[in-house]
Each structure stands twice: as C-alpha cells, then as structure tokens.
Amino acid sequence: MITLDELLRPFEFEFFRNGLVVATVAGALCGLIGVYVVLRSMSYIGHGLSHAIFGGFAVSALAGVNVFLGAGVWGLASALAVSSVTRRRPIGSDAAIGVITTASFAFGLAVLQLGGGADIDADAALFGNVLGVTRGDVWVVSGVTLFAVAVIVLRYRSLLFVTFDPEVAEASGVRVARVDALLMLVLAASILATMNVMGVTLIAAALVVPAVVARMVTSSFSTMLWLSALIGAVCGFIGMNLSYHLDVASGPTIVLVGGLFFLVALAATGIRGRTRLAGVHAH
Amino acid sequence: MTPLLTLEGVSAGYGDGDVISDIDLQIDRGDFVGIVGPSGSGKSTLLRLLLGSVPASSGRFDRFGGTRLGYVPQVEQIDWDFPVTVAQCVLMSRVRGRIVPWASRSEKADVARVLDRLGIGDLAGRHIRALSGGQQQRVFLARAMLSEPDLLLLDEPTSGVDVRTRHEILHLLGELHEGGLGIVLTTHDLNGIAAHLPRLVCLNKRVIGAGAPHEVLVPEVLEATYGSPMEVLEHGGMRVVVDVPSEAQVIQLRDRSA
Numbered sequence: 001m002i003t004l005d006e007l008l009r010p011f012e013f014e015f016f017r018n019g020l021v022v023a024t025v026a027g028a029l030c031g032l033i034g035v036y037v038v039l040r041s042m043s044y045i046g047h048g049l050s051h052a053i054f055g056g057f058a059v060s061a062l063a064g065v066n067v068f069l070g071a072g073v074w075g076l077a078s079a080l081a082v083s084s085v086t087r088r089r090p091i092g093s094d095a096a097i098g099v100i101t102t103a104s105f106a107f108g109l110a111v112l113q114l115g116g117g118a119d120i121d122a123d124a125a126l127f128g129n130v131l132g133v134t135r136g137d138v139w140v141v142s143g144v145t146l147f148a149v150a151v152i153v154l155r156y157r158s159l160l161f162v163t164f165d166p167e168v169a170e171a172s173g174v175r176v177a178r179v180d181a182l183l184m185l186v187l188a189a190s191i192l193a194t195m196n197v198m199g200v201t202l203i204a205a206a207l208v209v210p211a212v213v214a215r216m217v218t219s220s221f222s223t224m225l226w227l228s229a230l231i232g233a234v235c236g237f238i239g240m241n242l243s244y245h246l247d248v249a250s251g252p253t254i255v256l257v258g259g260l261f262f263l264v265a266l267a268a269t270g271i272r273g274r275t276r277l278a279g280v281h282a283h
Numbered sequence: 284m285t286p287l288l289t290l291e292g293v294s295a296g297y298g299d300g301d302v303i304s305d306i307d308l309q310i311d312r313g314d315f316v317g318i319v320g321p322s323g324s325g326k327s328t329l330l331r332l333l334l335g336s337v338p339a340s341s342g343r344f345d346r347f348g349g350t351r352l353g354y355v356p357q358v359e360q361i362d363w364d365f366p367v368t369v370a371q372c373v374l375m376s377r378v379r380g381r382i383v384p385w386a387s388r389s390e391k392a393d394v395a396r397v398l399d400r401l402g403i404g405d406l407a408g409r410h411i412r413a414l415s416g417g418q419q420q421r422v423f424l425a426r427a428m429l430s431e432p433d434l435l436l437l438d439e440p441t442s443g444v445d446v447r448t449r450h451e452i453l454h455l456l457g458e459l460h461e462g463g464l465g466i467v468l469t470t471h472d473l474n475g476i477a478a479h480l481p482r483l484v485c486l487n488k489r490v491i492g493a494g495a496p497h498e499v500l501v502p503e504v505l506e507a508t509y510g511s512p513m514e515v516l517e518h519g520g521m522r523v524v525v526d527v528p529s530e531a532q533v534i535q536l537r538d539r540s541a
Contacts, residue, residue: 039365156384161375164365171334171354172430174378219410221366222384 002245010244019133019197022141023240023250024233026194029145030203031210031232032152033190035225036183038211039163044094047204048101050191052078054200057125058108062115068140068192075188078104105200128199128243128251137196144193148186152225155179160221197240199251206251209258210235216265231261284311287350287434287465288333293342295332301340302328305489310467312433315460317477318469320486321509326469329486330436333467353427355437358419358444363412370394370407373425397425401455417448421455428459435459437468441476449475473500473524496522 010016037046056074060067078100085096112122124132152159161169162179170176191203198206214228239254246253287310294304303325310316310333318326331337332344334354353376373394374386381387386394398404401421406414411422420440427435440456441449453476460466470476477483483499485491485508492504500522505513512527 153384154382157375157378157381160367160371161378164362164367164372164375165356167331167336167360168354168356169375169378171336171352172376172378215366219366220368221371224366 006245007241010241014135015131015133016240016244018135018138019131019243019250020237020240022133022137022194022197023236023254025138025141025145025236026197027206027210027232027234027236027239027254028229029141029148029190029232030194030198030206031214031228031230031235032145032225033148033187034207034209034211034232035214035221035228036159036163037187037207038215040183042187043204043208044097046187046191046207048082048097049075049079049188050195050200050203051105052101053104053188053191053195054125055104055108055111057195057200058111058115058122062111071195072188072192074104075191079184079188123249124199125195126199126201127249128197128202128254129249132196137193141193141197144189148190151182151186155182159183197236197250198254199249202251202255205255205258206232206235209255209262213258213261213265216269231258235261284313286311286345286347287314288347289343289345290332290339291343293332293339293344295328295337295339297328297337303332303486303488306332306342307490308484308493310434310465312465313460313463314434314465314467314482315456315480316467316482316484317480318467318484318486319471319473319477319508320491322471324487324508326471326486327438330438330467330469334436350434351430351432353430353432353435355420355423355427355435355440357438357442358416358423359442361411361419361423363419365411367411368407369398369403369409369411369414369422369425372411372422373397373429376426376429393429394425397428401425401428415448416444417451420444420448420452424455424459432464434465434467437466439469439471441470441472446475453479478522478524500524 037043053071053075055078056071057067059074060070063070081100082093082096085091085100109122121129121132123129158169158174158179161172161174162176166176191200194203194206210228210232211224213231214224218224218227235254235257239257240250242248242253242257243250288308289310290306290308293306294301296302306329318329320326328337332339334352335346374390377386377390377393381390395404395407398407401424403418403421403425406418411419414422424435437456440452444452449472456466456468468476478496478500481495482493483496484493485499485504487508487510491508492499500515502513502515505515505524514525514527516523516525
C-alpha cells in the first residue's frame, strides 16, 4: 500500500512539478482542440500530423536547430504535401495522409539511426517522458493553450458553424478556408507543444479520447468543450503521477487513464452514450 | 415587381465543366418559385449559384440592393448526431456582430420569437435529433429566418419526409410567402409540391420552360425536361402528372411477373 508521503514525494522535484503542470495543461489543451477534431472527423489528420512531425524533430535535433521550429515547419510542409496530393490526383485524403505522414515518421527513425543520434532521446519524443520536460515547456504549453482558448472564444460562432455546416456557413459570410486554416494552425501548435509529454505516437489518442468521452455524456456543444478539456486535464494529472510511480513513459499512462474514463462512460451511459457516438467517425 | 436576383445567360459548375448553362431567370420580391427537373439536371447547382456558393463561369448574375438570402439545406446533409440543441442551431446564423460565445438577451429573444412563429417555441432546449421530420425542417427554416432574409432558398425541403410532413411544410411555406417572404425551392415532387406553386422553372442543364403550372406542366415541356413521355391529367382543378411507360417496358414487366 502506497503511503501519503510516497504519493507526495515526487512533488519535491522540480522536473516532476514541471511535468505535472505541462501534462495537466496539455491534457486540457488536447481535450479542447479534440472536440473539433472529433466532430469534424479529423482524427486521422491529428494522428498523421503528429507522426509527420517526428521527421522534423529528428532532422532539427541532429542539425542542432530549435526542435519546435524545425518540427513545426516540417509539419506544415507535410500538411501542404497531403493537401497538394489530394487535390491534384484521384487519391483520398486518408490514403495521402497514410503515405506521406508515415513516410515522414519512418524518415525520422532512419535519420536518427544513420545520423548517429545516440545522444538524442527518441523514446521521449515517441512516447513522452517526464524527465524531458523543462521549465521552457511549461511556458510553451501555457502560451499555446492561451492562444487556443483565445481562438476558440473569439471565433466560437464561426468555428461552430463551420464544424456543423460548412456550406451554409460559407453562404452566410464565414470565410471557411480561413477558419479551417486557423484550426489547423492551432492543432499543429498543440501537437508541437505537447510532444515532449505525450509522445508523437500517442498525441492522437490524447486529442480524441476526452472528446469522445464528453460526447457520450452530453448533447450540448458548449458543455462538450469544457467537459472534454476537464477530462483531458484530469487524465494528464493522474497519468503523470502514475508515470512516476509505475516508472512507465508518461504518454501511455495518460492515454490509459483516458481509456479508463471511456470504459466508465460506456458503462454509465449505456445505449444512450453509444447512440451519441453514432455520428463520431474514426477519420 | 422589384427584382432581387437576375441571371442572363449564366453557366456554372464545379470545375469539371458546366453543370448548368445559358440560364436566364429573374426572381422578384415576394416570388414563390419551384425548380423542377430530373436527378443531375442541375437543380441544386442553380440554387447554390443563387446562394453565391457556386460561381458563374460565364454570363451575368446580379443580386440587387443587398438582397439577404436564407438557405435551408437538404435534411439528408445534416449531421443529426452533432451535439447542438434547437436554440444553438438557430443561433448559428448570427455569426457576425458579437465576438463572445454566449447569446445576448436580444439574441435569445429573437431566437424565441422565430421559434414561436414556426410553432416550435417549446423545443428550444431539445437536441436536434429528438424531433420529428417536420420539426427538424422547421429548425433549419428558423435558422434561415433569424437573419430576416428577403429570399429563402430551400434544397428539396420535402425529400425523404412522409405525406403528412410534406403537407405541413408546404402549408408553412405558404404562410411565410403570404407574409411577404420570397421563396425558391427545388423539388422532384411534381404532384405533391410543384403543382401547388404559383411559378415553376423546368430545368435540365438549361431552362426548358418557365411559368405557371398550367403553362409548364404540359406533356411537351415535361418530356423535354425528363426525357421520357408523361401525361397530364386534371383532378379537382389541379394538374396531375403521370408516367407513360413505353410499350417495351410494359411487356418486360409483364414477362417478369409471369
């Protein structure tokens, strides 16, 4: 049986306090953005974008360039490549995402092995690591969260309209392409900011699971937004504590706590919850 | 009559060539127009052209005096599982003017007024799936009405609904038209909807005929529009269109049933 002293001991370490703040805020951020990802059936884009960014992480880490900058530019280039391939050739966006983003991910792995990146902690980028979280990450994730909240509050109505009914939104004067681009920018920034704590392989789950659980519980969009952010934050907080005590990477523990929330919601809401999920597609 | 929209020799499509071509049409204030034609004839494209979401590739399209448009999409296009209540859905059309997410007191009053006018004032807090077909159509009418349009555009408003709901929707549109609202709708239902409207446009890539039902619901125009012969009967002062199957089709069906 674990004692209270043992539970509180990690709080003595600065790296853990930083990690806990980042995991909790990052969980809330992913939960918030995840609502739009889930309702717009963009789960696969989130999954692909996070994998694509790993290629940029590897190249910029080896080249000694700022990882956020390098991975961000790489992620943007991957998104543009997906868009270009889909537009010019008879290839569905899911297939284009599958090819381009996994190729970018594989490229990152190969570059790290060939480039002698032994001192680069690839596991931390892949699966998240509490030890890899710095005070700088706290500032980055807090800044991106403030940016995301500002975008969602100031563009709440147009984001909702475009998510629900893009054609009528366009006809009503909403610049749908601009709103879509803004959402992609927030999504990419969120993935970059949470990469260290969630790991690129598990960010997609952190985006999707809280929103899916919230959708099972409520039929109101505004309630779904704050509930999903709250679930994400709680998953981050509990997951990070578990990560320390179980000595497991933080990404898996955070996602597994989310999975537990999903099972509880499934059992508690029964058929009603599953019916609400009928309109939520995998991608 | 005051023109709201005019099209002169307009062609439009989606990039792979024009879907509709050389369209001449004028919509006046207070008009009630039905656009009829077979599947793929360009009815929805024409409606989207009027709405401004599909650009004209050639010809001249004018929207006069800041004409405000309201659009009601096909119910099949709606994601009924989306987490919005009736009031949240209606409020979407107030996308401009207020940057904070929550509705102002006057916006709430406007939503309540338009829902009451359409007879669904008691359903504001319900999820959109928890409504009957007629109520669902009224929600999207309410969303379009909230922007106080001069002209309402409806894409197949009776598609996939039962006879009772169809009557309900037609009656409601009649009331709105009597209140001065201009209406343009597309429909494939010649007898249930089109025959009841004051003005029809028969479309098959281009305008085949336009006018009152007694002028365009005639065998020559219908055959040119639908590509197969049709008969027109009179019943209780209304035009009733019936298919005239070819002899070969009848023989084939007889053989199958035998």
